Amino acid sequence: MATQTAERSDFIRNLGRLYGLYTGGFLAFIVLLAIMEQVGVPNRVLGYLFVFFTLAVYAIIGVATRTSQVSEYYVAGRVVPAFYNGMATGADWMSAASFVGMAGSLFLLGYDGIAWVLGWTGGFVLVSILVGPYLRKFGAYTVPDFMAFRFGGNFARFLAVIVLVCCSFTYVTAQIYGTGLIASRFLGMQFEIAVFAGLVGILLCAMLGGMKAVTWTQIAQYIVLIVAYLTPIVILSTRKYGVPIPELTYGFAIEEITAREQQLVKDGLATLCTAANCGPTTLKPHVTPFINYSPLNYFGIIFCMMVGTASLPHILMRYFTTPSVREARVSVGWSLLFIFLLYFSAPAYAAFSKLEVYTNIIGSNVASLKPWLFTWGELGLIQICGKNALNLDAAIAACKAIAGHPGVVRFQDFVINTDVIVLSTPEIAGLPYVISGLVAAGGLAAALSTADGLLLAIANALSHDIYYKMLDPNAPTIRRLTVARVLLFFVAVIAAYLASTRPSDILAMVGWAFSLAMAGNFPALVMGIWWKRATTTGAVCGIIAGFGLCLFYLVTTRYFPGMGVKYFGMTSLLNPLTGAPIVDIAKAMALPNAMESWPTLAHPLANKVGWFGLNNINCGLLGMPIGFLVIYVVSLLGKPPPAEMQALVDEIRKPRGKTVLEEK
Amino acid sequence: MQKTSDEIHWKRTTNLMLAHLAVWFFFGYIIHMFVNVLNQFTVPILKFPLGFYMAAQGSLIVFVVMLFVFAWQQDRIDRQHGVAEDD
Numbered sequence: 230m231a232t233q234t235a236e237r238s239d240f241i242r243n244l245g246r247l248y249g250l251y252t253g254g255f256l257a258f259i260v261l262l263a264i265m266e267q268v269g270v271p272n273r274v275l276g277y278l279f280v281f282f283t284l285a286v287y288a289i290i291g292v293a294t295r296t297s298q299v300s301e302y303y304v305a306g307r308v309v310p311a312f313y314n315g316m317a318t319g320a321d322w323m324s325a326a327s328f329v330g331m332a333g334s335l336f337l338l339g340y341d342g343i344a345w346v347l348g349w350t351g352g353f354v355l356v357s358i359l360v361g362p363y364l365r366k367f368g369a370y371t372v373p374d375f376m377a378f379r380f381g382g383n384f385a386r387f388l389a390v391i392v393l394v395c396c397s398f399t400y401v402t403a404q405i406y407g408t409g410l411i412a413s414r415f416l417g418m419q420f421e422i423a424v425f426a427g428l429v430g431i432l433l434c435a436m437l438g439g440m441k442a443v444t445w446t447q448i449a450q451y452i453v454l455i456v457a458y459l460t461p462i463v464i465l466s467t468r469k470y471g472v473p474i475p476e477l478t479y480g481f482a483i484e485e486i487t488a489r490e491q492q493l494v495k496d497g498l499a500t501l502c503t504a505a506n507c508g509p510t511t512l513k514p515h516v517t518p519f520i521n522y523s524p525l526n527y528f529g530i531i532f533c534m535m536v537g538t539a540s541l542p543h544i545l546m547r548y549f550t551t552p553s554v555r556e557a558r559v560s561v562g563w564s565l566l567f568i569f570l571l572y573f574s575a576p577a578y579a580a581f582s583k584l585e586v587y588t589n590i591i592g593s594n595v596a597s598l599k600p601w602l603f604t605w606g607e608l609g610l611i612q613i614c615g616k617n618a619l620n621l622d623a624a625i626a627a628c629k630a631i632a633g634h635p636g637v638v639r640f641q642d643f644v645i646n647t648d649v650i651v652l653s654t655p656e657i658a659g660l661p662y663v664i665s666g667l668v669a670a671g672g673l674a675a676a677l678s679t680a681d682g683l684l685l686a687i688a689n690a691l692s693h694d695i696y697y698k699m700l701d702p703n704a705p706t707i708r709r710l711t712v713a714r715v716l717l718f719f720v721a722v723i724a725a726y727l728a729s730t731r732p733s734d735i736l737a738m739v740g741w742a743f744s745l746a747m748a749g750n751f752p753a754l755v756m757g758i759w760w761k762r763a764t765t766t767g768a769v770c771g772i773i774a775g776f777g778l779c780l781f782y783l784v785t786t787r788y789f790p791g792m793g794v795k796y797f798g799m800t801s802l803l804n805p806l807t808g809a810p811i812v813d814i815a816k817a818m819a820l821p822n823a824m825e826s827w828p829t830l831a832h833p834l835a836n837k838v839g840w841f842g843l844n845n846i847n848c849g850l851l852g853m854p855i856g857f858l859v860i861y862v863v864s865l866l867g868k869p870p871p872a873e874m875q876a877l878v879d880e881i882r883k884p885r886g887k888t889v890l891e892e893k
Numbered sequence: 894m895q896k897t898s899d900e901i902h903w904k905r906t907t908n909l910m911l912a913h914l915a916v917w918f919f920f921g922y923i924i925h926m927f928v929n930v931l932n933q934f935t936v937p938i939l940k941f942p943l944g945f946y947m948a949a950q951g952s953l954i955v956f957v958v959m960l961f962v963f964a965w966q967q968d969r970i971d972r973q974h975g976v977a978e979d980d
Contacts, residue, residue, distance in 0.1 A: 340928070340944075340945055340948065343945075343948040343949055346948070346949065346953070347921060347925070347948060347952060347953070350952075350953050350956050350957075351917060351920075351921045351952070351956050353956065353960060354913065354914075354917045354956055354959060354960060354963075355917070357960055357963060357964070358910050358913050358914065358917075358963060359910070362967075476950065477939055478939075480936065480939040480940035480941040480946075481940055483940070483941065483942075483945070484940050516932065516942050516945050518928045518929065518932075518944070524926075528922060528925075528926075531921060531922065531925075532922075535921065553978045554978060555964075555968055555971075555977065555978055558963070558964040558967060558968070559961070559964045561960055561964070562957070562960035562961040562963075562964055565956060565957050565960055566957050569953055569954075569956075569957050572953060573949065573950050573953050573954075576949040576950075879899065882903055882906070883899070883902070883971075883976040884971050884976060884977055884978050885971075885975070885976045885977060885978055885979075
C-alpha cells in the first residue's frame with residue numbers, strides 16, 4: 230500500500246512534464262502533416278492520419294491507466310489536482326454542441342445565439358456556490374448516492390437514477406451523432422458505420438479504467454480540442470488584421486458584416502427582416518437583439534443552461550475526484566477558465582466565417598462557386614437555390630429553374646446547416662487542408678470526451694446505484710466492476726443505434742438534456758444542502774412534479790403536438806419580431822395527420838406549439854419552480870427530519886473532517 | 894443567546910452565497926436587458942457595440958474572476974472558524 234501511494238504521488242508530481250511533452254508532440258505532429266501536405270500526400274490520407282493517430286493516443290492512455298480498484302474506478306481515487314481536474318472538466322463539458330454547433334448557431338442567430346454562450350458559462354458560478362463543494366464533502370460516488378442518503382433511501386435513489394439516465398442519454402446521443410458527422414465527412418465512411426467506429430474509441434477509454442482513465446484521457450483531449458479550435462481563427466485574424474488574437478479583432482469583422490448587410494439589401498440581393506415580414510429567408514442583422522428568440526426565450530435559454538449546468542450528473546461527479554473541498558472550489562474556477570478560452574472565441578469564429586460567406590459566396594456568380602462547397606452538398610448540408618448542392622451543374626440548373634434569377638447567389642439562395650460552419654471554415658477561407666484535418670480531430674476529441682463522461686455517469690448509476698445498492702448489496706468488487714463494464718457497453722450500443730437514425734439537430738438535443746436535469750435535480754440538490762427542514766416526502770414529490778411537468782411539456786410539444794393543442798390548450802409559438810403565430814393552428818389541425826403521434830420534424834406542429842410562447846428547450850423553466858414549491862410546501866406539512874439527519878447536513882457544510890459517506 | 898462559531902460560519906457562508914448570486918444575476922441577466930441602450934455605445938479601439946460585447950465577452954470574464962474570488966473568500970471564512978481542511 231505504501232509503495233502504491235508513493236508511486237501515485239510520483240505520477241501526480243510529473244503531470245506537468247507528461248502533458249507538456251504530449252502537447253509538444255502533438256504540435257510537432259501537426260507540423261509534420263503540414264510538410265506532408267506540401268510534398269503532395271493526398272487529403273484523404275491526412276484525414277485518416279489525424280483521426281487514427283489521436284484516437285490511438287486516447288486509447289493508449291485509457292489502457293495504461295486502467296484500474297480494478299473501486300474508488301479509482303468511480304472517483305479516480307480522489308487525487309486529481311484542481312488545475313488538471315479543471316482541464317478534464319473542460320473536455321467533459323465541451324461537447325460536439327460546443328465545438329461544432331455553437332459557432333454555427335452564432336453564425337445563424339447573431340446576437341441571439343449568445344444566449345448559449347452565456348448559459349454555458351454562468352452555470353459554473355452556481356456549481357461552485359450552491360452544489361459542487363458540498364457534494365465533494367459528502368463523499369458520494371454518484372449523484373443518486375447523495376439523494377438516497379439525504380432523502381431516506383432507495384425510492385429517492387431510484388428517481389434520481391431515472392433523471393440521470395434520461396438527461397445523460399439524450400445528451401450522449403447528440404455526441405455520437407456529432408462523431409458520425411465528422412467521421413463521415415473526413416474519412417468518407419457511411420454515416421451509420423462512422424457512428425459505430427467512433428464508439429470503439431469511446432469504449433476503450435471508459436470501459437477499462439472508469440473515472441481514472443477517463444480523467445487522464447480527457448486532459449489529453451482538451452489539449453487537442455483547444456488547439457484545433459483556436460488555430461484557424463488565429464490564422465484568419467492575423468491574415469486580415471495583423472493581430473493573432475481573434476477575440477480582440479472580430480469587432481472589426483462585425484463592423485464589416487454590418488456594412489455588407491446594408492450593401493446586400495441595397496443591391497437587391499437580400500430582403501431585410503422587418504416587422505411586416507421576418508420569415509426564414511429574410512436577412513437578420515448580426516448585432517440586432519431579439520429577432521430570432523423573443524426576450525422570454527432568450528433569457529429562458531440562459532437560465533435553463535445555467536441551472537442545468539449545476540444539475541448535470543456527469544459534471545457534478547467530476548468534482549468528486551479532487552483531493553479536498555478547497556480544491557474542488559478552485560477547480561471550478563479552472564474549469565470555467567479553460568471553457569472560457571473556447572467560448573469567448575466562438576463568436577469570433579461566427580463573425581469571421583460570416584464575413585467570408587457574405588463577401589465570397591453571396592453576390593458572386595453561381596458558375597464560380599468553389600468545389601469544397603459540393604463535398605458538403607453531397608451530404609445534404611449545403612443547399613443552393615433550394616436544392617442540395619451536389620455539383621456545379623446541379624447548382625446552376627437549380628438556380629436557372631427559379632424564375633427571374635439574376636445568376637448571382639442571393640442571400641436566400643444559400644442555405645448552410647449550422648453544424649457545418651466550424652468544420653468548413655478552413656475551406657471557406659481557403660486554408661491548407663491540414664487545418665481542416667486538425668479541426669476534425671478537435672471536433673472528434675470534443676464529442677468523444679463528453680460521450681466518455683456521460684456513458685460513465687450512466688453506467689455508474691446503473692451498476693453502483695441500481696445493482697450494488699438496490700439489488701445485491703453483498704456483491705464482491707470484481708462483480709460490481711464487471712457489471713459496470715457490461716452495462717457501459719450496452720448503453721453505448723443503444724445510444725449509437727439511436728444516433729444513427731438522426732433524431733434532431735445537436736443543439737436542440739443538448740438543450741433538452743439540460744432542461745430535464747434542471748427540473749429533476751436542481752431543487753432537490755439545493756434544498757437538500759441549504760434547507761435542513763427539507764423532508765423525504767417533500768423531495769420525492771418535488772422531483773416527480775418538476776421532472777414530470779418538464780418531460781410532459783417536451784414530449785407533448787415534440788411528439789404529440791396535435792393532442793397538446795386539442796386537450797392541453799397549447800397555442801402556436803410566436804415570431805419574436807412580428808408577434809404573429811409561426812404556424813396556422815386551425816389549418817394545421819384540419820390536416821389529416823394533425824393528431825398523429827410521434828410525428829417527424831416535418832410535421833407542421835412539431836416543436837412549434839406550447840404554453841406562453843415557451844420553446845420546449847426551456848421546459849425546465851416550468852418544471853424547476855414547481856419542484857421548489859412542492860418540496861417547500863410538502864416538507865412543511867410533514868414532520869421535520871430527525872436530529873441525526875440535521876446534524877449530518879451540518880457536517881456537509883464544514884469542509885474539515887472525514888467525508889460523511891465512507892464508501893468501500 | 895450566544896451563537897456558536899459554527900452558526901456564525903454558516904451565516905457568513907450564506908451571506909457570501911447571496912452576494913455572489915446577486916453579482917451573477919446582474920451580469921447574467923439584468924445588464925443584457927439593456928442591450929439596445931448599451932449598443933448605442935462602442936467599445937473604444939475594438940469597435941464592438943457595447944451591448945454585444947458584454948454578452949459575448951464582458952460577462953464571461955466577470956464569471957471567471959468571480960469563481961476564483963469566491964474560492965478565496967470562502968476558504969478565508971472556513972479558516973477563521975477553524976473548519977478548513979489541513980493544508
